[in-house]
Amino acid sequence: MSEWFLLLLPLAAASGWWAALRGSQRSGGGGAPDPAYFRGLNYLLDDQPDKAIDVFVKLAEMDSETAEVQLALGGLFRRRGEVDRAIRIHQGLMARQDLPKALRALALQELALDYMRAGLLDRAERLFEELTQFRDQRRRALLSLIDIYQQEKDWRRCLETADRLQSFLGEPMGVAMAHYHCELAEEALRLGDDEGAAAALRDALATDAGCVRATLLQARLALDRGEADRAIHLFQRVGDQGPRFLPEILPGLLEAFRGRPPSDLLETLRALHRAHPNGALLLALADAVERIEGRPPAIRLLVEHVRGHADLAAVERLLELRELPLAAEGAEALEMLRALSRVVRHLRSHQPRYRCDHCGYVARRLHWQCPGCKHWASIHPVEASTLAERPANGSV
Ligand SMILES: [Zn+2]
Numbered sequence: 001m002s003e004w005f006l007l008l009l010p011l012a013a014a015s016g017w018w019a020a021l022r023g024s025q026r027s028g029g030g031g032a033p034d035p036a037y038f039r040g041l042n043y044l045l046d047d048q049p050d051k052a053i054d055v056f057v058k059l060a061e062m063d064s065e066t067a068e069v070q071l072a073l074g075g076l077f078r079r080r081g082e083v084d085r086a087i088r089i090h091q092g093l094m095a096r097q098d099l100p101k102a103l104r105a106l107a108l109q110e111l112a113l114d115y116m117r118a119g120l121l122d123r124a125e126r127l128f129e130e131l132t133q134f135r136d137q138r139r140r141a142l143l144s145l146i147d148i149y150q151q152e153k154d155w156r157r158c159l160e161t162a163d164r165l166q167s168f169l170g171e172p173m174g175v176a177m178a179h180y181h182c183e184l185a186e187e188a189l190r191l192g193d194d195e196g197a198a199a200a201l202r203d204a205l206a207t208d209a210g211c212v213r214a215t216l217l218q219a220r221l222a223l224d225r226g227e228a229d230r231a232i233h234l235f236q237r238v239g240d241q242g243p244r245f246l247p248e249i250l251p252g253l254l255e256a257f258r259g260r261p262p263s264d265l266l267e268t269l270r271a272l273h274r275a276h277p278n279g280a281l282l283l284a285l286a287d288a289v290e291r292i293e294g295r296p297p298a299i300r301l302l303v304e305h306v307r308g309h310a311d312l313a314a315v316e317r318l319l320e321l322r323e324l325p326l327a328a329e330g331a332e333a334l335e336m337l338r339a340l341s342r343v344v345r346h347l348r349s350h351q352p353r354y355r356c357d358h359c360g361y362v363a364r365r366l367h368w369q370c371p372g373c374k375h376w377a378s379i380h381p382v383e384a385s386t387l388a389e390r391p392a393n394g395s396v
Pocket residue numbers: 356357358359360361370371372373374375378
C-alpha cells in the first residue's frame with residue numbers, strides 16, 4: 001500500500017476524514033462528500049502524492065470551511081518538505097474560532113510537527129506542552145518533547161518528561177532514563193566533577209540495573225583513580241549485564257592488568273570467554289596465550305575458533321602467526337600467505353563493525369543512541385557468524 005496513504009491514515013482516521021469519505025458528517029458542511037475526495041484518496045493509494053495535492057488544493061479553494069481537507073493538505077505539504085506552506089495552513093486553522101476542540105487539537109499537533117521539521121524547536125516545545133493537556137494527544141506530545149530535549153541535549157528535562165510518560169501512561173522508560181543519567185555523568189566528567197559523575201552513574205544503575213554503559217563508565221572512573229581491582233570487577237560484570245558488549249571492555253581491561261603477572265590476565269580472559277564465548281575476547285585470549293604459552297597453542301585456539309565461525313579478524317591473526325614458520329618453506333609459500341592476508345584485510349575493512357538491532361544502521365564506532373532510529377543501546381558490536389556443519393556426504 002502507498003506509503004503516503006499510510007502516513008496520512010492516522011490523521012485521516014483521527015480527524016473524521018474517513019467519516020467524511022463515507023458521507024456521514026463533515027465539519028462546516030453536510031451532505032454527500034465531493035467525488036474529488038475519492039479521486040484524491042485514489043491518488044494517495046496509487047502513490048501519486050503530487051496529483052493528490054492538486055486535488056486537495058482545489059478542494060480547499062472551493063471549500064475553505066472544511067478543516068479535514070486543510071489538515072490533509074497541510075500534512076502532505078510538510079511531508080513533501082514544503083514546511084512554510086504547511087505552517088500557513090495550520091496557523092490559518094488555529095486562527096478559526098469555530099473549530100471543534102478535537103480538530104483544534106489536531107491542528108495544534110500538526111503545527112507543532114511543522115515547527116519541529118523547520119527546526120523551530122522552542123515554538124514546537126511550547127505547542128507540545130500545550131498538547132499534553134489533551135488526553136488523546138498526551139503520549140505523542142510527551143514523546144515529541146523528549147525528542148526535542150534529546151536534540152537540545154537537555155538531559156534533565158528528558159528525565160522529567162520520561163518520568164511523566166512512565167508515571168501517567170505506564171510507558172516503560174527505564175532504558176532511556178538510565179542513558180540520560182549516563183549523559184549527565186559524562187557531562188560531569190568533562191567538568192572534572194568525579195563525585196557528580198559517580199552519583200549520576202549510581203542513579204543510572206538504580207533506574208536500569210542492566211545498563212552496560214553505566215558500568216563501563218564506572219570502570220573508567222575506577223581506572224582513572226588507580227583502583228584497578230575495582231575496574232576489573234566492573235568489567236567482568238559487563239559479561240552478565242550484556243555479553244554482546246564484551247568487546248568494549250577489552251582496552252580498559254588490558255590497561256587494568258598492566259604491571260601485573262601476565263598469567264592473571266590470561267586466567268581472567270579464559271574465565272570470561274568460557275562464560276560468554278565471543279570473537280573479540282578469543283582474539284585477546286589468543287594474544288595472551290601466545291605471550292605466555294607460545295605460538296603453537298595460540299594457533300590451535302584460533303584454528304578451533306575459525307572452524308566454527310566466519311571470523312575474518314581471527315583468520316587475519318592466524319595468517320600473521322603462521323608467517324614466520326611458513327617463511328622456512330620458501331618464497332612461494334610466503335608470497336601466497338601474504339596475498340591471502342591482503343584479501344582478508346580488504347574484506348575486513350568492508351565489514352560493518354557495529355549494527356543497530358532495531359533499524360539495521362551500520363556504524364564504525366559504538367553509538368549509545370542509534371543515529372538512525374534514535375533507540376538507546378540498540379547498536380552492538382557485530383559478531384562473526386557461525387558456520388554450519390559441513391554435510392558428511394559432501395552434497396551441496
Ligand atoms: Zn537504529
